[in-house]
Structure formats: C-alpha cells, structure tokens
Amino acid sequence: MTETLALIVVFCTVFAMVKGYETRLVLITAGLIMGLIAFDPLGGFDAFAKRMTSGSLIQSICSVMGFAFVMKYTQCDLHLVRLLSSKIDRVKLLIIPAGTMITFGVNIALPSAAGSAAAAGAAIIPVMIRAGVSPAVAAAAVIGGTFGSMLNPGMAHNPFIGDMAGISSMDVVLNHQLPTIIAMLLGAVILTIIAVVKKEHTGYSIEGEETKIEDVKVNFLWALAPIVPIVILLLGATIIPAIKMGVPQAMLFGVLYTFAVTRANPAEVTKSFFSGMGEAFANVFGIIIAAAVFVFGLKATGLVDAGIGFLTSYPELAKLLGPAGTSALAILTGSGDAAAFAFNEAITPNAADFGLNIPDMGSATVLAGCFGRAMSPVAGATIVAAAIAGVSPLEAAKRQWPGMLSALVVTVFIML
Numbered sequence: 001m002t003e004t005l006a007l008i009v010v011f012c013t014v015f016a017m018v019k020g021y022e023t024r025l026v027l028i029t030a031g032l033i034m035g036l037i038a039f040d041p042l043g044g045f046d047a048f049a050k051r052m053t054s055g056s057l058i059q060s061i062c063s064v065m066g067f068a069f070v071m072k073y074t075q076c077d078l079h080l081v082r083l084l085s086s087k088i089d090r091v092k093l094l095i096i097p098a099g100t101m102i103t104f105g106v107n108i109a110l111p112s113a114a115g116s117a118a119a120a121g122a123a124i125i126p127v128m129i130r131a132g133v134s135p136a137v138a139a140a141a142v143i144g145g146t147f148g149s150m151l152n153p154g155m156a157h158n159p160f161i162g163d164m165a166g167i168s169s170m171d172v173v174l175n176h177q178l179p180t181i182i183a184m185l186l187g188a189v190i191l192t193i194i195a196v197v198k199k200e201h202t203g204y205s206i207e208g209e210e211t212k213i214e215d216v217k218v219n220f221l222w223a224l225a226p227i228v229p230i231v232i233l234l235l236g237a238t239i240i241p242a243i244k245m246g247v248p249q250a251m252l253f254g255v256l257y258t259f260a261v262t263r264a265n266p267a268e269v270t271k272s273f274f275s276g277m278g279e280a281f282a283n284v285f286g287i288i289i290a291a292a293v294f295v296f297g298l299k300a301t302g303l304v305d306a307g308i309g310f311l312t313s314y315p316e317l318a319k320l321l322g323p324a325g326t327s328a329l330a331i332l333t334g335s336g337d338a339a340a341f342a343f344n345e346a347i348t349p350n351a352a353d354f355g356l357n358i359p360d361m362g363s364a365t366v367l368a369g370c371f372g373r374a375m376s377p378v379a380g381a382t383i384v385a386a387a388i389a390g391v392s393p394l395e396a397a398k399r400q401w402p403g404m405l406s407a408l409v410v411t412v413f414i415m416l
Contacts, residue, residue, distance in 0.1 A: 336369020
C-alpha cells in the first residue's frame, strides 16, 4: 500500500511539473507527503537541511553563476560570440552538436556530471544562446555530453566492473568506448534535428539586449575570458597537474583575468559576481535542495528499494531489466548510480549464464543510468545547465528524451 500511494504521488508530481507549477514547491510537497506516508514526517526536513550544506556542489554552482554574471556585466561573452559569428553563420547546425561534444570532452577530464555541466555550460550556453539557439536546446546540448566520464578509467563504475571481470579499468573503457561515443553523437544529432523541426536552432534573441552582436568590435583578450576557467581545469586535469584546481578556484581566476583585461569597475565586478552567487543558491541550488526532499520520499516509502529489488529478482530478464530499469530509476531520482551498482553486484557476475560477458553487461547498465540521468529534470547536471540557460529543468530534459532513448536502444543492441 505504501509503495502504491508513493507511485500515485510520483504521477501527480510529474503532472504538476508538466503543467508548469513552481518546481521547488512541487518537489518539496511531494517529498513531505511521501514522508508522511512512510510515517517519517520529519525526514523530509532533515533531507532539506542536509542538502543545504553540500559543500562541493554549492561551491561549483555558486562560483559558476557568479562568473556568468561577470561575463554578462563586462560583455565578454558578446566578444566571444562576435569572434565566432563568421564561423557560426557558415555552420549553424554544427553549434548544437559542438556544445555536446565539448561538454563530453570536459566530462572525461572532470568526471562529475554537475561539475562539468557547470564548467562547460558557463562558456558554451551563453555563446549558443547569443548565436540564436533557444535556451532550452542550449541547456540540453550541454546535458547530452555529461556521460563523457564513462571514458575515464578512474570513474567509479569502471574499476568496479574491471574487478568483477578480472581486467583493468582501462580495458573496461576500451570495451565500451565505441558505443559510448556513438551514443553521444546520436544524442547530439537527434537533438539538432529536434531543434530544426521546432525552429529552435536559430533566430532566438534576448529580450532587452541593449548591445547587438553586430555592433561589437572584437577585443581578442576579452573574447578569451569566458573560456579561461575551462582551459585551466582541462590543463590541470591532464597535462599540467601543477595547476590542478577545483571549479570555484578556476572561476575566480577567470574573474581576475576578466578584470585585468577589461579594467572594469572593480566594485561592479564584485557586485555582479556575488549577485550571481546569490541567484545560484536561490534558483539553482534551491531546486537541488527540493529534489533531495523528493528523493528522500522515494526512499522512505521503499519505492527505490522496490525498484532495485525488482531489477535483481529476475535474472532471466537481465538483458532488458538491467538497462531499462536502471534508466527508469535514474529518471526518477536524478542518479543512476545506486541502481547500476546494485544490479552489477547482484546479477552481472553471472553474465555468462545469459550468454553475455561481464564488461558488456556491466557497462551497458551503467550507460543506461547515464542516459536516464540526462533525461531527469531532478538531476544536478540538468538543474545547473537549465539555470545557466534561464529555463526550467523540465524544458531542458524534455528535449533529451528522444536522443537518450535512442542511445539506450542502440547501446543495448550493440553491447547485449
């Protein structure tokens, strides 16, 4: 009965979000109701308080939004768009898949979906929007690249699968690198097609924009400012480990560089940065906090455990249940890790019994979780990218569904 009532609450939550009700209100209300159903009325409040102190996530999101506000104040993002405009005009359709591929590359080096969405999105999303791409598509393009970490041998799932199979994590990566790249490209292409059909690939203009791109006389040093943090992060994670640093530190370096080359009013730069941080906590992290209350409700009512239990109770259906079930749970909770780890631990060691091998079954399940997360409006990466673009997470997630579902089908076909 508890799980049935929880399912009803979930359906009502989805309906309310589709109808456009305030996201934070809907998620918190649903989480608290499920807490009551589970006879744990205070658990939702505890989840709310606990999520408020998620240090690394707060640092990344707030610093990225602060940097984005500085870019807007100094108009350095306009200079970058103007610099790229001649190229963009020639290959407008390529700007959407390019956004996905850049984020994918960043996520390989920075294996955090929310972190890479923040770092890459701060530079990519404003450029795409100013180039005429709709904000929802721009956010979706970034979200579609947040499973590049699958190609990082250090990503937790790769050594986990490697230990089961008796191979190195690098061998696991080599085994699934082709389907991973195909899935990313497929998602990017389908998103581009959707944008063209909906006429969201060009023609978007920012209301109240005082300065037109055509009127900007490009200053190359200003144009570099939006990409300074991402360059620092990539170099530090790859070829220059001496400068390895976190996202907040890189964003501050970006602000310092911007101040040095633009010689903008330091007081106004500072105000812009902290205004962005405040906006981030209220409108970005606020949704993440609300999502934590919702996920608490799912767990308290046993819905998540029931889903995982179902996945691991029918090994004879492993070929379909692993990817499909993991993806569904990822959509619901915003993370596919729990379901993927549970399924891989319980079922994947017996892959040979189903005519499969451990690396294929394990990686396909993890990839399915990544695809589900990319379709989830409560995933951290989706919330961050949507906030930078100025749209609701649901609008960004909706545009990922066709591409990620196609990627799921193709991955299962290739690997299983």
